[in-house]
Amino acid sequence: MSFSLIPDYSFPDICKVTPEFLKEKGIRLLLLDLDNTMAPYGTVIPTREIAEWAETVRQSGIETFILTNNNGSERVEALSKALDMGYIMGAKKPFVSGINRALDKLGFRHEETALAGDQIFTDVLAANCAGITSIIVRPIKIVNPLLNVRYWLEAPFRALCPNKM
Ligand SMILES: [Mg+2]
DSSP: OOOOOOOSEEESSGGGSOHHHHHHTTOOEEEEOOBTTTBOTTOOSOOHHHHHHHHHHHHTTOEEEEEOOOOSOHHHHHHHHHHTOEEESSOOTTSSHHHHHHHHHHTOOGGGEEEEESOIIIIIHHHHHHTSEEEEEOOSOOOSHHHHHHHHHHHHHHHTOSOBO
């Protein structure tokens, strides 16, 4: 566990995170941030590309599970159902409680788990603090100035990522 804001791996988008890569790193459970990682804000249907990617990962024997800070939203339910994944809402990343709850629920160990997300200050920090592998992806869509500022603040930590894939 560490309080580092530097991701272990960085990918241009979630679909580039292949089952081969995950298996090589010993990952058996992939926790997924929802908003702007799996779907842009506001959408309730995943793109075909992301749905197919999720299916490929699952068929390879790797478990997938959504861990979102989004709270009490029908959209989370709709997207999780469409992607055929379990989920935890209100995960409170960067706190590690949501990650630990998911691991307990699904029966995986920290060393065989990764979290992929689009935000340094929530997803990456939570994963690093929990002692699981952290994967950063670029946000699908930056729709407002606030997201733009955050992305700019995150830039140094993205740049420091030792493994840009
Ligand atoms: Mg996100």
